Amino acid sequence: MLYPNFIRRKLNLFRSRVPRALMLTLIISCLGGLSAEIHQKPLLAKNQSAKNAWVYAAFPVESFQAYTSGFGYRNSPVDGSWSFHAGIDIAAPLGSYVRNWWSGRVVELSDHTACGTMIKIQSEQWTHVYCHLMGTVGTSPQGRYLIDREGGIILWQGQEIVANTRIARVGMTGRTTGPHLHWGLKYGGQYIDPAPVLTEMIRQQQAYYNK
Template sequence: MFSGSAGLLLSSSAGLAQSRWQMGVFPVTSFLAYTSHFGTRTGPWGRVEPHYGLDIAAPMGSPIRNWWAGSVQDVINDGGCGLGLVIRSGDYEHIYCHLSGRVSGGTYSSGQVLLRQGQGVRTGQLIGHVGMSGRTTGPHLHWGMRHGGRWLDPAQILRAMAAGRRQQPGRATAPKAPPATRVALIR
């Protein structure tokens, strides 16, 4: 098994890893910039802290797509993540925070989106919209990933996804991956 610097678990077979990761969908349709990386960072209020995800800036209300098929494990409404979702895909959990919309009675809603715990979601399905709920200073999606309870670096997952697509036989052109990681001062 391959383990990257942040513990990204791929597969012992390169072919299996490529076919597995190329299925993913970049979660934000209106990408502006990566504004905060995975790992230790200086947070919005000046403290050094762990950051268990990748912050992806996008215009307020931009559609958010589900990375991989699975089911809604949890609907979040708290002071840190704000409004959010945890989607379980096998041993993986992908976390989406700072969404716009509402949470009521364990159900998340935003525009035509209505999701509740246990509900199945498809790869690429619209699951929410970029907002500013929770602890944030600007509109973005905080996208986190866990495997077996261990936090992974989403940027490594995106790199593996892009590499798998580049090497997929029979494709005339590979889908464009987002630009290389760049960190902006927007939070």
């Protein structure tokens, strides 16, 4: 699989130390020092260079507690089986809000798989997946939707969502042993490790706003 040059460089750089880099990313994100300024600006100017591609992206969980599982093969915490984990798990208190990583369109909603209540958003070649959410998925004459009444959330399939929008809340739906967000990331239709992407996102935001 071919990645953009700046992504490939970071994947190689962080391959041997992803957990430490991701933990730094999570801590920095939760401090919130950059959040207000970053997310009040438009997502991405058309003439913005690739080196600043994620300046206006958002960390996907509020009230971060811990990074609990990485990308790749692992012993499943549910049944102990050796299986591939196509994302990262980020623990947060039950009911914590989940934010949209990057502006895009809701392309799929479901609540009947191991992923639990799930949102899938497409942002050009990127697909981001949010699992184990609160709420249920239904259909109406207007289309398919996710609703979480207590959280004040209603999301429609096909809806355009800007970065940093609250799109759901952390739940325990599907196969899970505790409240967390499972966050998956695809590029060009294939899953990649989200950890280096989040690390690069924070690096870009720090560099951009500390000019």
